[in-house]
Amino acid sequence: GNSVTQMEGPVTLSEEAFLTINCTYTATGYPSLFWYVQYPGEGLQLLLKATKADDKGSNKGFEATYRKETTSFHLEKGSVQVSDSAVYFCALTRNTGFQKLVFGTGTRLLVSP
Amino acid sequence: DAMVIQNPRYQVTQFGKPVTLSCSQTLNHNVMYWYQQKSSQAPKLLFHYYDKDFNNEADTPDNFQSRRPNTSFCFLDIRSPGLGDAAMYLCATSRNMERTYEQYFGPGTRLTVT
Numbered sequence: 325g326n327s328v329t330q331m332e333g334p335v336t337l338s339e340e341a342f343l344t345i346n347c348t349y350t351a352t353g354y355p356s357l358f359w360y361v362q363y364p365g366e367g368l369q370l371l372l373k374a375t376k377a378d379d380k381g382s383n384k385g386f387e388a389t390y391r392k393e394t395t396s397f398h399l400e401k402g403s404v405q406v407s408d409s410a411v412y413f414c415a416l417t418r419n420t421g422f423q424k425l426v427f428g429t430g431t432r433l434l435v436s437p
Numbered sequence: 438d439a440m441v442i443q444n445p446r447y448q449v450t451q452f453g454k455p456v457t458l459s460c461s462q463t464l465n466h467n468v469m470y471w472y473q474q475k476s477s478q479a480p481k482l483l484f485h486y487y488d489k490d491f492n493n494e495a496d497t498p499d500n501f502q503s504r505r506p507n508t509s510f511c512f513l514d515i516r517s518p519g520l521g522d523a524a525m526y527l528c529a530t531s532r533n534m535e536r537t538y539e540q541y542f543g544p545g546t547r548l549t550v551t
Contacts, residue, residue: 356537358539360542365547366544366545367441367443367527367542367543367544367545368480368527368529368542369542370539370540370541373537373539375537413479413480417537424482425480425482425540427479427480428479429478429479430477430478430479
């Protein structure tokens with residue numbers, strides 16, 4: 325079946341540090357891949373997405389590249405801010421049929437000043 | 438701004454007392470979803486509507502029901518809430534059901550069961 329595996333958290337960084345949150349997936353065919361962010365007490369917001377191999381999604385300084393050869397979609401940011409503290413969810417939708425989002429377990433990011 | 442709105446943001450109900458959560462959208466999307474999210478977990482899909490077609494996930498308890506009276510509104514009814522139903526309930530929409538269409542989430546309703 326389809327699944328998403330994320331690195332365990334929390335990830336604790338100092339402001340301006342480089343961020344990587346690993347995400348790998350298992351799926352048949354060519355799923356679409358997403359990163360969602362959830363700030364404390366709020367719903368999920370789409371951060372970025374990629375719909376085919378080698379696509380790079382980017383938004384607000386975050387980037388992730390769809391790597392089919394390694395089945396990965398790692399999230400990166402060159403310089404994190406305190407305001408980036410949140411839970412990040414990697415997710416996929418399978419390539420056919422009902423567009424069900426399959427989420428990873430989420431990774432909490434804590435950025436200190 | 439087009440958006441997904443959930444009311445109330447916080448809801449307290451008593452054990453066994455029916456409760457209804459509300460979701461509305463101004464995006465004119467065809468699909469509406471309800472998720473349950475417990476603390477420190479990923480959201481879990483309960484069911485979705487594609488237009489008026491209702492689709493229940495296989496493991497969604499019968500205690501949970503939903504109504505979609507029109508394109509803009511969708512309701513989640515919990516007939517007899519138990520302590521284990523305390524969670525954040527998220528409503529989401531998408532334009533269609535193709536894999537490339539992202540889902541837009543509301544801010545959620547946090548349900549407490551006393």
